[in-house]
Amino acid sequence: MAAPLTRQSRNDSGIHLAVPILKQRFGDRCETGQAIREQHGHTTTWIPTEAPDAVVFAESADDVTAVVDICREHGVPIVPFGVGTSLEGHVNAPLGGVCIDFSRMNRVLHVHDEDLTCTVEPGITRKALNAYLRDRGLFFPIDPGADATIGGMCATRASGTNAVRYGTMRDNVISLEAVMANGEKITTASRAKKSSAGYDITRLLIGSEGTLGIITAVTLKLSGIPEAISAAVCPFPSVEAACQATIATIQSGIPVARIELLDALQMKAVNAHSKLDLAETPTLFLEFHGSAAGVAADSEAVAAIAEDLGGGPFHFSTRAEERTRLWQARHDAYFAAIGLRAGCTVFSTDVCVPISRLAECVEETRADLEVLDLIGPIVGHVGDGNFHVLILMDPEDMAERDRASEFLERLAKRAIDMDGTCTGEHGVGQGKMKYLRRELGGTVDVMRAIKTALDPDGLLNPGKIFQ
């Protein structure tokens, strides 16, 4: 066993040998043009692009095995790529190597209606999957905002707005097929809904960010499209009141499907962007899934909770058009935020804390943005204690960039010190590596031991998760 590859020990001779072999095997499906390489090392963040040396467009698990075998032979890193919407530099290639692009592995392989499961290739996006499923009355509920691929969502343990009701990727994957660093293709579990048959390798790969194995198929748990959906919106006098309403809702067992907080700055941004006239105070956006009677009862119960906490007026509707209107501010949040500052660069960060600490964490974060003179509207999946800050920066202002770095560090530490996590759903990638030990202590050594055992040469997505 060779020593694992590091930035210092990078040896370009391997890639020079591997690329011609890949070209021979894959022809036009192995690209080395600069534009394509840079596109595949580009992340939607402030982290600089680090391009791979080649991009292979895989069409089957056999293709993936071939890439892994060739790269292992020549000591070349491998970076899996879905659609490039990850937020912490996950697809960067700091040591170069070969990117495997999964966009052509985007088929639905099976749908088992009776079992509420489907098996897909990893390159299908969640919207494409849901379009495919719609006529069957089924859907895949995890919604991270971006139209990410299912494989990428597995790799980062994605979640999003629906997680408060439907859980995260952790809870909605039955089984994975993956090619491991040694080239062996494994299937991590049967299609049974639950199992106690040994270690949970499915959950180990979910959130492993391509560092332990390369996902080549995913069996998902599906949900029935609800009979009725209602949407609601309700302003509150403070973040604290909105969070208390959220806690009371969850404690009451009301099965809210989405419960999103927009802070006052984000509401101001939305009013300006979408020409609305909403109260510029912290506001909850809610959605309920169930029977017609159920969603009406749930909405009424939350309205009463909100009123007790000084919130309101509580507007709600089950009609599709009116629902869209009520949620417009939430749907427009990202572009509205960008509109707060012309020509800015935007990056999104996320933390997650126990819900009892959420108001305190959001308010301290808001105060810190002011201290540091940064513009950062806040949007939260508050039912889970998870929130995002969108930092709007002048890309030319180096002093501001330093303050933003300081902010990110303080935010991560604040969340960790409140018994929370430096990332609720974006993942570690390159951006959050430095916080992992503060959050998890010796558990990082356990992770590292597993990484070394399963990928002794350190070729699978190197430079991620571990510093």
Added chain:
Amino acid sequence: MAAPLTRQSRNDSGIHLAVPILKQRFGDRCETGQAIREQHGHTTTWIPTEAPDAVVFAESADDVTAVVDICREHGVPIVPFGVGTSLEGHVNAPLGGVCIDFSRMNRVLHVHDEDLTCTVEPGITRKALNAYLRDRGLFFPIDPGADATIGGMCATRASGTNAVRYGTMRDNVISLEAVMANGEKITTASRAKKSSAGYDITRLLIGSEGTLGIITAVTLKLSGIPEAISAAVCPFPSVEAACQATIATIQSGIPVARIELLDALQMKAVNAHSKLDLAETPTLFLEFHGSAAGVAADSEAVAAIAEDLGGGPFHFSTRAEERTRLWQARHDAYFAAIGLRAGCTVFSTDVCVPISRLAECVEETRADLEVLDLIGPIVGHVGDGNFHVLILMDPEDMAERDRASEFLERLAKRAIDMDGTCTGEHGVGQGKMKYLRRELGGTVDVMRAIKTALDPDGLLNPGKIFQ
């Protein structure tokens, strides 16, 4: 690094050195009497008892660390023990060694009502925990039948009757504290409801059966005690019809809390045992949790589904006494089954298949019991595709024992061949080791690599999971 311990390489000199050191450290809390040792190597199965050499009654994580350090020093196996209700020989000590008894680590450390979490020591049983939580309006929903410890339920990835609604231990543990084989104590996650911060070491330890680390504290997700509970019972003309009703119920999104099948033989046993006069045909027992209006609506919806499939009459009630009466047959199932054959030895096995294959699997299993001339009533958590066969054997009849072994093998293979698992909730232990590779192929090598990385000397609960 020494070669891992095996049955062949067992060396008694280590234990002879370790026991006096343990006695010195723990005094009366290190027991070596035969009765206590045998009780700790006894499982509620047909698998013969294999006693440890000593039993240490731990009172703190520091005690556990001390045992691990002493045992590692002397190459002595360690077997964690909750309350001994596991079913596949999990607490047997085939290589001898030291059993750590957790019965004195049974405190509730924290309850965070607003977050719906609590942190407990691993030796608390689920009933003791729920008694503690009741006044706060909270409960921990996982119910495997036996009054198992929370630590043991984590270790075996337990589930049971409520899993169709609330999930399994996989879904209801936020974080674990564990002492690893190297003596380091880790905390696997923060108390945030969700996280993408690196590998899911929490889920890796859940279901690892004490072979990767020894759990010393557990942070659990709690649920609110529902406002209303209704119970229902409904006979069906066939297993097929009962399973179709189950599938239709799940597909409709009705949030049934429990949905249990008793087969005709089990119903016959219950009638005899509890002096009832129920139809001796496959029967579903259901429970609904929610608001008063919600559970009424849910019950009516299932009653309509049942009627469409030839089931009925559908009896249901929300009153506590009447609910108990309706569910009496289910509650009495175990002792009723034993009553079918005087003086028998009983063992319970479990498999789990995709729900679309459940009727076929149950019916083939029933036919196989007849072919093999075995008595085995069937009870299933059918919402999950999971069922149990209780085998009632004459302990003196070696030929019958051979037929039972043959039956178990055929059952596991049948489930695996239907894309299911050899164990839905009992775990692998010693009993299911031989099926793991058939079910999971090369994934077993991944498990083994992790085991070797985290416990290179093979001291943590050896002789389990891996053949």
